[in-house]
Amino acid sequence: DVKVTQSSRYLVKRTGEKVFLECVQDMDHENMFWYRQDPGLGLRLIYFSYDVKMKEKGDIPEGYSVSREKKERFSLILESASTNQTSMYLCASRGGWTEAFFGQGTRLTVV
Amino acid sequence: EDKVVQSPLSLVVHEGDTVTLNCSYEVTNFRSLLWYKQEKKAPTFLFMLTSSGIEKKSGRLSSILDKKELFSILNITATQTGDSAVYLCAVEALGGGSQGNLIFGKGTKLSVKP
Numbered sequence: 580d581v582k583v584t585q586s587s588r589y590l591v592k593r594t595g596e597k598v599f600l601e602c603v604q605d606m607d608h609e610n611m612f613w614y615r616q617d618p619g620l621g622l623r624l625i626y627f628s629y630d631v632k633m634k635e636k637g638d639i640p641e642g643y644s645v646s647r648e649k650k651e652r653f654s655l656i657l658e659s660a661s662t663n664q665t666s667m668y669l670c671a672s673r674g675g676w677t678e679a680f681f682g683q684g685t686r687l688t689v690v
Numbered sequence: 691e692d693k694v695v696q697s698p699l700s701l702v703v704h705e706g707d708t709v710t711l712n713c714s715y716e717v718t719n720f721r722s723l724l725w726y727k728q729e730k731k732a733p734t735f736l737f738m739l740t741s742s743g744i745e746k747k748s749g750r751l752s753s754i755l756d757k758k759e760l761f762s763i764l765n766i767t768a769t770q771t772g773d774s775a776v777y778l779c780a781v782e783a784l785g786g787g788s789q790g791n792l793i794f795g796k797g798t799k800l801s802v803k804p
Contacts, residue, residue: 601747612791621796622778637791669732671792678724679780679792681732 582606583672592689598657600685602670608680611653613643613645615666616684619626622669625684630655660689692717696795704803707769711798713779714761716761723755723762724792726778733778736764769802776800 586601624637726733
C-alpha cells in the first residue's frame with residue numbers, strides 16, 4: 580500500500596524558531612512536493628524536488644527552504660518561524676505520470 | 691500566469707441530490723487534470739483526465755474534460771452524507787526540465803444534509 584508519512588500531525592512552535600517538517604515516501608517516487616493549505620487560498624506549492632539534491636521553487640518559497648538528501652525523504656525547513664506561517668502543510672509524492680499521493684498533513688501553529 | 695478556478699466555492703445539498711462541480715483552467719503546456727476528495731486529512735485521488743470527451747466513472751462519481759473550452763466537471767449522483775468534503779481540482783502543466791507540477795484550485799466545499 581502506497582504511503583507518504585509526515586513526521587508530525589500537530590506542531591506548536593515559537594516565533595523565530597527553526598522548524599523542520601519531515602516527509603518520507605515508500606514508493607521510490609522521483610518527485611516530491613511541499614504545499615501549504617489555508618482557508619480560501621487552496622493548496623499552494625512551496626517547493627518541489629524531482630531528484631535527489633534537486634529542488635525548485637514553487638509559488639511561495641519565501642521563508643522556506645528544503646532538503647532532499649535521499650530519494651525517499653523530503654524536508655521542509657522554516658528558517659525563522661513567523662506567525663504568518665501558521666498553516667496546514669501537505670507533502671506529496673509522485674512517480675512518472677501518475678496521480679500524486681499525499682501525506683496526512685502537519686498542522687503548524689507559530690505563537 | 692497559470693491558474694485553476696473552481697466553482698462554486700461551497701455548496702449545500704440534501705441527500706439524494708445530484709451535484710455538478712466545475713473546474714476551469716488556463717495553463718500553458720497542459721498535460722492532465724486531476725480531481726481529489728479531501729475530508730479532514732490527506733486529499734485522496736479520484737480521477738485523472740487527459741483526453742477530451744472521455745468520461746471517467748467510479749460508482750456515483752463521474753468526470754469529463756473539455757480541452758477546447760478548458761474545463762472539467764465532476765458529477766456526483768444520489769449524494770450521501772459521506773460525500774461531504776472539499777473537492778479539489780488540479781492541473782498538471784509541463785515546465786522546464788522537470789515533470790509537471792500540480793496547480794490546484796481553491797476547492798469546492800460540499801455539504802450533504804440528511
